[in-house]
Amino acid sequence: MKLNATRCDSLPILNNTALLNQRTLAQHIARKITSAGGWLSFARYMELALYTPGVGYYTGGSIKFGHSPKDGSDFITAPELSPLFAQAFAKPIAEILNATSTHHVVELGAGTGKFAAGLLRALDTLGVRCLRYTIIELSGELRARQHKYIAKAAQQFSSCVEWVDALPNRVDGVIIGNEVLDAMPVRLFARQDGLWHERGVTVADTCHFTFAHRPLDTIDMPPELAYVHGHHNYVTETHEAASQFVYTVCAALSCGAALFVDYGFPAAEYYHPQRTEGTLMCHYRHRTHGNPFLYLGLQDITAHVQFSAIEQAAHDAGANLLGYTSQSNFLMNAGITDLLAQLDPADPARFLPEANAIHKILSEAEMGELFKVIAFCRGFDAELGAFEVGDRSHML
Numbered sequence: 001m002k003l004n005a006t007r008c009d010s011l012p013i014l015n016n017t018a019l020l021n022q023r024t025l026a027q028h029i030a031r032k033i034t035s036a037g038g039w040l041s042f043a044r045y046m047e048l049a050l051y052t053p054g055v056g057y058y059t060g061g062s063i064k065f066g067h068s069p070k071d072g073s074d075f076i077t078a079p080e081l082s083p084l085f086a087q088a089f090a091k092p093i094a095e096i097l098n099a100t101s102t103h104h105v106v107e108l109g110a111g112t113g114k115f116a117a118g119l120l121r122a123l124d125t126l127g128v129r130c131l132r133y134t135i136i137e138l139s140g141e142l143r144a145r146q147h148k149y150i151a152k153a154a155q156q157f158s159s160c161v162e163w164v165d166a167l168p169n170r171v172d173g174v175i176i177g178n179e180v181l182d183a184m185p186v187r188l189f190a191r192q193d194g195l196w197h198e199r200g201v202t203v204a205d206t207c208h209f210t211f212a213h214r215p216l217d218t219i220d221m222p223p224e225l226a227y228v229h230g231h232h233n234y235v236t237e238t239h240e241a242a243s244q245f246v247y248t249v250c251a252a253l254s255c256g257a258a259l260f261v262d263y264g265f266p267a268a269e270y271y272h273p274q275r276t277e278g279t280l281m282c283h284y285r286h287r288t289h290g291n292p293f294l295y296l297g298l299q300d301i302t303a304h305v306q307f308s309a310i311e312q313a314a315h316d317a318g319a320n321l322l323g324y325t326s327q328s329n330f331l332m333n334a335g336i337t338d339l340l341a342q343l344d345p346a347d348p349a350r351f352l353p354e355a356n357a358i359h360k361i362l363s364e365a366e367m368g369e370l371f372k373v374i375a376f377c378r379g380f381d382a383e384l385g386a387f388e389v390g391d392r393s394h395m396l
């Protein structure tokens with residue numbers, strides 16, 4: 001995510017390889033739009049832009065994760081910011097594995113592999129045996145990066161790590177996804193002059209796209225739009241893909257828990273009358289803007305997560321809510337500041353970067369409040385210490 005990102009008025013110039021990939025993907029999407037009769041839902045466009053094999057943003061070769069535009073990256077996530085993030089998650093994950101006598105962790109969309117390597121090492125330090133670590137990764141390029149990183153940083157555990165394309169039918173253990181739900185396609189809706197439309201995508205001219213609206217009658221109306229009071233012009237999203245995904249994850253859970261970390265809000269806050277422009281956002285070289293037609297296949301397209309819908313999907317799949325709170329509350333309860341305190345302040349070269357990263361992860365003004373942790377359980381019932389102070393389940 002999306003730290004250090006600044007709104008941009010001048011975006012970087014593309015090189016020839018980037019231009020070629022962009023053109024290939026644009027031609028592919030243009031053909032899809034034409035064969036669909038000239039209009040595609042935004043969700044389908046977003047899926048194609050992010051996940052078309054070889055040229056989509058997540059399935060192509062761009063660097064994505066990193067600290068600055070200079071390293072060719074677009075954004076940074078918490079596991080990349082500090083190893084203490086994965087270490088702090090080890091405590092609640094160990095609690096669940098112990099309570100369920102299970103030894104399996106499944107990570108959804110594992111980025112560069114830093115979270116996996118850090119978690120495996122930290123579980124071992126806590127004396128908890130993870131016998132199987134399954135990574136579900138859609139991108140072959142990221143899989144290769146994860147493999148290389150884990151082999152180097154957690155060599156002694158790499159034999160228990162496996163990569164699969166899809167969730168196993170049954171999981172006994174823990175499933176975790178950091179910033180995975182925000183990367184799932186969303187549908188867009190616009191209310192104009194009091195009437196709702198679905199905002200889709202059409203071809204403007206060869207390989208250039210533009211928004212096109214289709215009127216919604218009340219039968220097509222997603223129930224979430226009922227939250228949006230008033231008649232003023234309004235743009236927002238619904239999250240069918242993320243809900244379906246969480247349903248599948250929770251349905252696969254036999255005995256254990258699923259944890260999701262992401263930026264977002266419950267429905268009442270998400271569909272607040274003043275949030276008139278929705279949350280769709282694009283990230284390229286640590287700059288943010290709102291145009292999903294720029295930098296096709298080269299920029300991330302993301303939307304905030306609507307946690308009430310996520311809770312409903314998990315409930316429909318038969319899972320129980322374990323807790324919902326801010327990232328800051330969750331990590332403080334899990335002891336992240338104690339982990340920081342174990343570092344020696346007399347060694348500023350090591351201590352200061354970590355302290356700075358933890359500040360970003362916990363600060364209300366940065367990731368601490370916008371990011372939430374939500375967790376569900378099935379087949380066992382227990383309370384998780386990481387939700388002890390500041391649980392906000394009542395807000396969903």
Ligand SMILES: C[S@@+](CC[C@H](N)C(=O)[O-])C[C@H]1O[C@@H](n2cnc3c(N)ncnc32)[C@H](O)[C@@H]1O
Nearest residue numbers: 058077108109110111136138139178179180183
């Ligand atoms: C913003 S990245 C986060 C990566 C990593 N978890 C981190 O925190 O650095 C989003 C990830 O979600 C993955 N993803 C999206 N849809 C997915 C799905 N259906 N199953 C598994 N991973 C998915 C993407 O491929 C990408 O690796």
